[in-house]
Amino acid sequence: MRRCTPVVAMWGLMALMVLADASKLNVPKILLPFSRGNKINFTLEVTEGCYKWSSTRPDVATVQPIYVNDKPCSQKAVVKACATHPMRLASIIFAEDIFTGQLLRCDVIVDIINDIQVVSTTRELYLEDSPLKLKIQAFDSEGNTFSTMAGLAFEWTVVKDAELDGFSDSQNMLRVLKFSESAYVPPAYITEMERTAQQGDIILVRSRREYVWYKPVFEGLVVPLCLQWRFQEITPAEVRLLILENILLNPASDIYLLVGSSIHYKVQKMKQGKLTE
Numbered sequence: 052m053r054r055c056t057p058v059v060a061m062w063g064l065m066a067l068m069v070l071a072d073a074s075k076l077n078v079p080k081i082l083l084p085f086s087r088g089n090k091i092n093f094t095l096e097v098t099e100g101c102y103k104w105s106s107t108r109p110d111v112a113t114v115q116p117i118y119v120n121d122k123p124c125s126q127k128a129v130v131k132a133c134a135t136h137p138m139r140l141a142s143i144i145f146a147e148d149i150f151t152g153q154l155l156r157c158d159v160i161v162d163i164i165n166d167i168q169v170v171s172t173t174r175e176l177y178l179e180d181s182p183l184k185l186k187i188q189a190f191d192s193e194g195n196t197f198s199t200m201a202g203l204a205f206e207w208t209v210v211k212d213a214e215l216d217g218f219s220d221s222q223n224m225l226r227v228l229k230f231s232e233s234a235y236v237p238p239a240y241i242t243e244m245e246r247t248a249q250q251g252d253i254i255l256v257r258s259r260r261e262y263v264w265y266k267p268v269f270e271g272l273v274v275p276l277c278l279q280w281r282f283q284e285i286t287p288a289e290v291r292l293l294i295l296e297n298i299l300l301n302p303a304s305d306i307y308l309l310v311g312s313s314i315h316y317k318v319q320k321m322k323q324g325k326l327t328e
């Protein structure tokens with residue numbers, strides 16, 4: 052028999068009130084990377100109610116409720132991959148509403164990373180531009196995307212581009228930037244990793260200001276560069292970035308001319324945050 056304190060009775064009433072639109076879990080399936088050192092985690096969350104959590108294979112994935120206000124149940128729980136063998140393993144996480152008995156389910160698969168790629172919103176970086184965010188996406192042997200890379204350490208380096216003979220110091224044109232050195236907010240785990248001098252799955256890169264300062268020679272420059280990182284036995288992936296000089300045409304809009312007429316264009320450059328001609 053369950054004790055029925057006024058507090059529990061009140062929760063029960065609230066649970067009945069929300070029963071009409073049933074509670075939902077944030078994801079149906081997650082794919083977590085197998086990792087020897089770090090226990091990679093993912094937070095499950097239900098929209099309403101109060102749940103008890105369990106894992107059918109705690110040796111593959113554990114589930115830890117995040118309790119608030121001394122409640123005996125929770126809306127959130129942290130799933131951690133804890134498989135000790137590098138192979139594809141699965142567990143089912145159940146969340147049971149302690150009042151209504153509603154059962155929600157999330158399948159957790161733990162597998163090894165087979166391939167990594169860098170994703171970004173652009174591959175072009177202007178001199179003296181705002182930094183560019185690069186993020187790692189990882190895939191299993193079937194090409195499925197891992198749900199998170201949070202907490203895994205990567206080593207990002209700017210490497211010399213073999214195809215680029217002319218610019219022997221192309222490495223110096225790009226710099227991996229810490230979030231703490233920038234004006235941008237990273238996820239909390241990145242801040243934590245930066246504090247211990249680690250690089251995570253998300254970094255910023257920017258063209259080197261000091262380089263531009265001493266060698267203003269790159270008119271209409273296009274310099275491809277590579278970034279590379281190593282992680283366990285995975286083949287390092289590369290991303291090629293184009294560094295362009297920030298030249299603006301003024302007027303910038305389309306202009307229609309009569310045959311035989313001409314227009315004077317101004318070519319402007321961004322330099323130390325100012326426009327020069």
Ligand SMILES: *[C@@H]1O[C@H](CO)[C@@H](O)[C@H](O)[C@H]1NC(C)=O
Pocket residue numbers: 091092093129201202203239240243
């Ligand atoms: C989950 O992983 C992140 C990233 O490594 C870490 O900062 C956080 O403390 C972990 N949470 C738990 C509950 O282990």
